[in-house]
Amino acid sequence: MSEEKKMETKSGESLEQRINSEIKASMLAKETVRLEALRAVKAAILLAKTSGASHELTDTDVVKLMQKLVKQRKESAELYTQAGRAELAEKELAESAYIEAFLPKRLEAGELEAKLREIIARVGAHTPADMGKVMGTATRELAGLADGKEISEIVKRVLAGTM
Numbered sequence: 001m002s003e004e005k006k007m008e009t010k011s012g013e014s015l016e017q018r019i020n021s022e023i024k025a026s027m028l029a030k031e032t033v034r035l036e037a038l039r040a041v042k043a044a045i046l047l048a049k050t051s052g053a054s055h056e057l058t059d060t061d062v063v064k065l066m067q068k069l070v071k072q073r074k075e076s077a078e079l080y081t082q083a084g085r086a087e088l089a090e091k092e093l094a095e096s097a098y099i100e101a102f103l104p105k106r107l108e109a110g111e112l113e114a115k116l117r118e119i120i121a122r123v124g125a126h127t128p129a130d131m132g133k134v135m136g137t138a139t140r141e142l143a144g145l146a147d148g149k150e151i152s153e154i155v156k157r158v159l160a161g162t163m
Helices: 002-007 015-029 032-050 059-082 086-100 109-123 128-141 148-161
Strands: none
Touching: 015 032, 015 059, 032 059, 032 086, 059 086, 109 128, 109 148, 128 148
């Protein structure tokens, strides 16, 4: 599991342990928004652990949970903004920023397209009908580095242009 090792900190602690350490630091620093965001992550981790799955969560699983939490917060912020509740939107965006700090760096559009072109060539896709083959491989290889929606849009555009 090379991805596991990449996500570990220099001291060798897992992402979950790092979040617990940051919760303690946030308590001591009295940073309430950061503390709430990290507690939400910890709650999601505990929920996932006790949801019937008998395995320990890997750092990759924790990253997926955190991406889901960031997405939820951004959607909530958008809804709050539409409803004229700017103060709640700001809080949601601040929490999402704290959670994003633990996520691996996302690929830029150019980097993502280059990787997807490489995957398309490797899979042997030529038409939009081959999108399923490309998406299966791409979502596995680029998990945590790009959003599925972004991957899908670029793959559609590239395959449509290669006909």
